[in-house]
Amino acid sequence: MGSLEKSQSLPIIDITSYLSDHDPEGRLSTSSAIHSACLKHGFFYLRINNFADPSEPEDLTKLAREFFALPEDEKAKIAFQNEDGARGYARLKENVTNGKADNHEAIDFYRPVDNPDKTRSLWGENQWPTVPGFKEKYEAWVEKMKALGLIVMEAMANGLGMTPEEWEGLRAQVDRSFWVMRVIGYPPLPDDHDGFSCGAHKDYGCLTFLYADPTRSALQVLSKNTSGANQAVDKLPVETGAEVGTWINADPIEGCVVVNIGEMWEVWTNGLYKSTLHRVVHRGSNYRIPFFFEPNFDAKVEVLAAARRLQSGQPKGEESDKKYDSVVYGEFLLKKVGGNFAEGKGKYD
Ligand SMILES: N=C(N)NCCCC[C@H](N)C(=O)O
Numbered sequence: 279m280g281s282l283e284k285s286q287s288l289p290i291i292d293i294t295s296y297l298s299d300h301d302p303e304g305r306l307s308t309s310s311a312i313h314s315a316c317l318k319h320g321f322f323y324l325r326i327n328n329f330a331d332p333s334e335p336e337d338l339t340k341l342a343r344e345f346f347a348l349p350e351d352e353k354a355k356i357a358f359q360n361e362d363g364a365r366g367y368a369r370l371k372e373n374v375t376n377g378k379a380d381n382h383e384a385i386d387f388y389r390p391v392d393n394p395d396k397t398r399s400l401w402g403e404n405q406w407p408t409v410p411g412f413k414e415k416y417e418a419w420v421e422k423m424k425a426l427g428l429i430v431m432e433a434m435a436n437g438l439g440m441t442p443e444e445w446e447g448l449r450a451q452v453d454r455s456f457w458v459m460r461v462i463g464y465p466p467l468p469d470d471h472d473g474f475s476c477g478a479h480k481d482y483g484c485l486t487f488l489y490a491d492p493t494r495s496a497l498q499v500l501s502k503n504t505s506g507a508n509q510a511v512d513k514l515p516v517e518t519g520a521e522v523g524t525w526i527n528a529d530p531i532e533g534c535v536v537v538n539i540g541e542m543w544e545v546w547t548n549g550l551y552k553s554t555l556h557r558v559v560h561r562g563s564n565y566r567i568p569f570f571f572e573p574n575f576d577a578k579v580e581v582l583a584a585a586r587r588l589q590s591g592q593p594k595g596e597e598s599d600k601k602y603d604s605v606v607y608g609e610f611l612l613k614k615v616g617g618n619f620a621e622g623k624g625k626y627d
């Protein structure tokens with residue numbers, strides 16, 4: 279019993295077979311494990327210790343600690359309101375989810391754009407802390423996570439039975455990923471806080487790779503599969519929408535990132551994969567770094583034929599009905615980002 283078992287209710291999948299060309303069987307089983315995890319949970323652990331040295335994210339955490347320890351007026355020098363309303367620092371409780379202030383502070387970075395214009399939402403420039411080494415170390419992490427994004431996307435395409443041509447088509451929607459990197463500082467959530475460290479939400483895009491500090495029971499994932507015999511759960515009520523289920527802890531595992539799929543995967547798979555609600559109840563004081571590998575800003579995301587073949591039960595023939603309208607990722611993102619800040623506080627609300 280105990281928290282380890284809770285963690286293990288989400289599968290642990292090793293990406294090593296996709297790091298070389300020499301393991302076709304390993305790739306097959308990795309892809310099918312990811313496929314099952316996406317069908318069942320929308321969440322899994324990805325073992326990446328053969329891809330990224332564990333000391334790298336630890337360095338990032340130290341740099342984050344240095345920045346967040348600065349006086350508020352120093353941090354305000356890179357406030358998101360000074361830029362495009364999205365890129366930069368957001369103070370404690372400035373982010374809002376489901377109408378309630380989130381008990382965290384954060385810096386958001388996005389893919390740089392060709393002709394920055396800070397009067398357009400999302401279209402400005404990243405604001406980097408002056409903490410020595412911050413920009414270099416974080417930029418190196420972005421490069422790593424972008425590469426990992428493409429690798430996991432290919433594994434997922436294989437798991438869905440996409441042809442090589444179909445994978446090329448999907449790849450072309452994510453090869454200029456409009457990625458987001460957040461550096462989040464969580465102070466301990468007080469008992470009387472009306473809300474969460476981060477309220478229940480789905481991620482917006484494609485794949486989230488979360489490097490998490492060791493604080494346990496912080497990230498909680500909504501599980502609709504409550505019948506698992508071994509599944510230790512926190513029987514907490516679910517307060518958003520019509521969703522029913524139980525919250526399970528996704529505690530960090532050494533050498534792994536926590537991966538979850540965003541809403542664009544629901545569209546691509548015609549609802550076969552569900553993007554899962556999650557929230558954060560952080561009782562400690564620490565730093566977490568989610569990297570969001572997202573589609574290209576102008577990607578037209580539409581139901582994939584491979585998903586419709588799977589749904590019809592005839593992998594070579596018939597296709598199921600289309601249940602999702604297509605979405606331009608950047609338009610979807612703009613709406614989401616517009617709702618992320620308290621009324622009157624955001625620049626473009
Ligand atoms: N790009 C992502 N996923 N950022 C984190 C989203 C946190 C929830 C957000 N405040 C909301 O209300 O949607």
Ligand SMILES: O=C(O)CCC(=O)C(=O)O
Nearest residue numbers: 460462476497558566568
């Ligand atoms: O900090 C975490 O554990 C998760 C944060 C998260 O869900 C998000 O930023 O989208």
Ligand SMILES: [Fe+2]
Nearest residue numbers: 479480481556
């Ligand atoms: Fe999230």
